[in-house]
Amino acid sequence: MTDRLHSLTEALLDAARRAGATAADALAVEGTSLSIDIRQGALEQAERSEGIEMGLRVLIGGRQACVSVSDISARTIVDVAERAVAMAREAPEDPYAGLADPDQIARSWDLAALELTDPAAEPSAKALEQDARTAEAAAMAVAGIRQVEASAGYSQRRMFLAASNGFAGGYARSSRSVSAVAFTGEGTGMERDWAGEARIWQADMPGADSIGALAAERALARAGARKPATGTFPVLFDERIANSLIGHLLSAINGASVARGSSWLRDALGQQVLPKGLSVIEDPLRPRISGTRPFDAEGLPTQRRVLVENGILTGWTLDLATGRKLGMASTANAARGTSSTPSPATSNIDLSPGTATRKQLIGQMGTGLLVTSLIGSSINPTTGDYSRGASGFWVEDGEITYPVNECTIAGNLRDMLLSMIAANDARAHLSTRVPSLLVEGMTLAGA
Structure with a gap:
């Protein structure tokens, strides 16, 4: 899952060395997110985004510079390294800047024990829309609620960090969420409140109806x-x-x-x-x-x-x-x-x-x-x-x-x-x- 990101960070470090950096670290991040927004019973927005971004930090003595890009082509990697090194040569001296000593860096960890990525499949847009509509319906079912804005989302983010001191490691993280904002009253007497939940594992999420009902309860309590x-x-x-x-x-x-x-x-x-x-x-x-x-x-x-x-x-x-x-x-x-x-x-x-x-x-x-x-x-x-x-x-x-x-x-x-x-x-x-x-x-x- 992080093999491509690992390869990209190694390519950045290699380019930084060839450009003249005395030390460097590289971070590659790849993410996917999906969000659904419901307002007044209608689908207001459905958005999916996917992208990858890289960042390179180079050091020349106590001088350092950072450059980030979203283009992962080989030519761009070379250009980024050369640009970062040129910037570092003009940067002010910082006696405290520098990478960790090799004996300080992490050598092993147990990602499975941390459970940062949900083993369940990514939810469909339809499933997220149903979550948002369920939260909205639960809030609107409460007497006195005039309007509800509900949202549901899912994201997964993968990262990999590598440095010239020998460190290399990465992990992924997932999240699913549901939220609702409920409104009561009109004009200057309008009040609102919200409720929301997010979990790494989808199985841990509470029901969307409970989230909508809580938003409604909180909004009504604010009336007057x-x-x-x-x-x-x-x-x-x-x-x-x-x-x-x-x-x-x-x-x-x-x-x-x-x-x-x-x-x-x-x-x-x-x-x-x-x-x-x-x-x-x-x-x-x-x-x-x-x-x-x-x-x-x-x-x-x-x-x-x-x-x-x-x-x-x-x-x-x-x-x-x-x-x-x-x-x-x-x-x-x-x-x-x-x-x-x-x-x-x-x-x-x-x-x-x-x-x-x-x-x-x-x-x-x-x-x-x-x-x-x-x-x-x-x-x-x-x-x-x-x-x-x-x-x-x-x-x-x-x-x-x-x-x-x-x-x-x-x-x-x-x-x-x-x-x-x-x-x-x-x-x-x-x-x-x-x-x-x-x-x-x-x-x-x-x-």
Whole structure:
């Protein structure tokens, strides 16, 4: 399956050597995707795309350059290598750029154990259309829903990475998805919400009817939304959007931000950044999960690691270059596309679950805001100051009372993360598993 991609990367490396590169790596990616969109009962779009793309990174000493193309002819491969080498000779010197040492690279992995590719046949366009129509019908069957937009899709992506240090490896990944957006009300009183699911293995997908019904339920719950009170209140981030808070933490411990000195956690290594009892774990080897990968974009073997242990920040997220700049070893977190050099990025993330249900946290918060949707973003990456538009539900005396919209929540991420209380409702199939999170004392700007 990846033999052609392997041959292409080897051809790129050979051309780079002949063009004068002292080191190089090559990435070839081939993908197929099929998507179906249904709107107001009609087939709005049916799209299939297939393509292949190659990227070559060359190094001449500490100078590097990247070039990507979608033409895989022999002449183009030669031209790409010559162009990349010419660009590298004009690039600024980077003392931290370079490939992994041969003793660092991954030598073996068990793709079968990771289950990244569905053994079932690719679904037909008709089967995907039926999924979308089933989701639409289930939502429209709910009284009060005026319109539904439903989609279904399937994709398979294959990649192969090879480098002049001896690394060579590739894998494939598949995904099937169904989603629906339901609308209720009219004009300025119109409200909408959505539901969606995606899985690597098609057999793991829930029924499309359950997805449409959930979208309808969520949309109807938003009818009659109004602005909440202004003041300082506890805010409960629903499981659907709670991963954004941990996303801000992950951005702050990214080695690229730390090396630039632009992270609000740049001096926090070894310090308490979450409440005691909460840990953040990265596991890039979870089977059938979208973020799983046996090696990173520099050919280093991936492994489970603890980023935050019992509330204490234990390390940064590093690729080779940021690790060298910070005087540390890479954490095998390099990611890249065909047109870019490697940069640090995490894969599958888990936040320790709490013991309370979401309902129990709603009861515990008393009066405050349950946030189910976030809009826009104003995050200061250097100070951690946080401000976002939000909508959700107002809670009085531990009970949801009415839907709210057009409000802003604000605080500082360091304070917010240290005050978090986690629920136990994270969904097991997600790449980032974060439960609902209760944050005390945020500023709300509403009515």
